[in-house]
Amino acid sequence: MRRAALIAVPYAWLLALFLIPFAVVFKISLSDIALAIPPYTPTAKDGIWAMLSQLDIENIVFLTEDDLYWKAYLSSLQIAAVSTVLTLLVGYPMAYAMARAPEAWRPTLLMLVILPFWTSFLIRVYAWVGILSNEGFLNQFLLWLGVIDTPLTILNTPTAVYIGIVYTYLPFMILPIYSALDRLDGSLIEAAEDLGCSRFKAFWLITIPLSKNGIIAGSFLVFIPALGEFVIPSLLGGSGTLMIGKVLFEEFFSNRDWPVASAVAVILLLILVIPLVLFQRNQQRQTEAGA
């Protein structure tokens, strides 16, 4: 009985804060825009049956007809995927170096990775505006070095978005990989070398496969939030960067078209469910293997 009550708590939480809001959003996505408060029709005031009978999938059909939306989805997927790979390329060596560092240094290194979380995410992204703009620190520095003659245009390009995403989500990549590498028994590498592997071969055949779970976990932790990312593309990406988070924001706040915005959100969630389920299965397999 008490166990059931204990399990009920997280489920009640999920129900109240995820499932019910999602049902509301889903219902709105099936409604029509209206000049009213709230700005859609029908509402529950019309009576439950009348409300349900007036719902249709018009908005979802609309999303497939206007190419803005599927282009935004595809571009988001691409940006999220590319940034995940970039984050992995930057994060893996860092995690590897941390795991190989002297025991005494590791807590400090770990804290340094987490340190950025102590400042607001928004402020940190704003800081990048100051760094990447034409008159920003990066261009000033490169001009001073004499590497370039004219300032590079980085801000308001996809490059800036990639930099922002990699920077923001790097800790989410480093931490799971570090924890996988930290558990790796050093004698396995020695055994591989003893059996005829070069350093690199031992890394490729032993270290990489044994940190696979960390790589997968880190990649999902970066890919999933990056897909719906709104702040980074809108602050660093300029108008040229098409991302679904930004589209959603504009539908909701600029167009005040709640039904279309809701439809965008529902589709986004459906897209995210696939990697989420994969991630969940990976985690589960990992716990099973560990047991």
Added chain:
Amino acid sequence: MDQDQIGHLSPDWGAGLPRPDFTLRTETPLAETVFAPWDDADEKPLIRFRNVTKRFGEFVAIDDLTLDIYEREFFALLGPSGCGKTTMMRMLAGFEDPTEGAIELAGQNIAGVPANKRAVNMMFQSYALFPHLSIWDNIAFGLRRESSDKVAIAARVEEMLKLTRLEKFARRKPHQISGGQRQRVALARSLAKAPKLLLLDEPLGALDAKLREATQFELMDIQEKTGTTFVIVTHDQEEAMTVASRVAVMDEGRVMQVATPTDIYEAPNSAYVADFIGDVTLIDGTAKARSAPEQDTRPAEVPEVSASPEPTRAPQPNALGIWLHDKVLAPVIGPRKDIVRQLPPPTAQDSPKSETPPGGVEITWAEGQPALIALDGDQALDGHAVKLALRPEKVTISKDKPQAVNALQGKVIDIAYLGNLSTYHVELADGTMIKAQTANTRRVARRDITWEDPVWVSWSGTAGVVLNT
């Protein structure tokens, strides 16, 4: 394992895949001749440590060490933790390089040759099995690095699986098998490439006592079958004694003694070795040469003196027997002769000290105690401070004064009951403790020596080893 397979496992196979031929090894099996290449001046050692020193910063792990290990030996490096034995092994494997000196493998200096280029394989203490690979792939791992001949690899893996009796587990992952099986996988994997030299780092440390014992014999068996040179690192002296053809006892980066297990135990060259290997009582004293033997050679066989406490009596009738005899048999066979029948008096051999063979040294060690005689003692030690090392099992304990070369009186302070053996701690008048061990051939209840009993401890003239201090 038939003859053909023994041929497969010959060490010359290591050069590379595919294997050269399937000829049988025709050399004489080990059992027929005594295996002692270290006594043969013509024999070339497989491994040669030449004045090797290894420092980690200020710390000297190996101190000017010179050592030869011969082909087909099962060589044990034995010592307490931190004595440098693991460093020696890691230098052989190629994970460390000596700071000074040279290590030769088959006549080649191997300093600077990386681990993956050495014909040396290692079995790790933690086994270091690759958890993401099956048993089969673990064993094939080393073979795949040097060859792409799938058929040859598969044949060799199957052979190793058979050798270590793991055929049934080939498809499992390391976490799906038991500790003993994992140990065998590690062995199979390190033997698969048929190395010239196999290093075993505390190979049985993770196994429980029973399994460990069984595995020791298995290791010896596999070593003999494959003819590979094994170097084993262990801190367990019993394990080293069981498996090894020779043992090197190490302490603080130096080799204290290299000898066969028998010599290490029976003829340790220092108090450290005597104390490290097995149980020992060390008695400090001063040596004095005894008169030299009259013949040019000492008697080869020094009799072990019987410590039998009293002349054994023949069976005597009890009260009922006497009554029966007097009342029933006397009229028929005549009166009973009430004599005590005894065994003949002791022969000259096991008689008093005056009969003790000459030679050796005697050790004065305490006021008011007789000097201890060691017939094997080196007469050159005359006048030196020495230690007499006595193994408990060579010391006899008895209630009555025995007729032995060395006999001392004391009191039982402690009894350590080990099941098959009991060790008595006997305190002498001056406070010296001597350990004496007896085999428990009787049940406990029937043993007659117990705590606080006054007893005699005695040992023969050859039981003790005189060590220079």
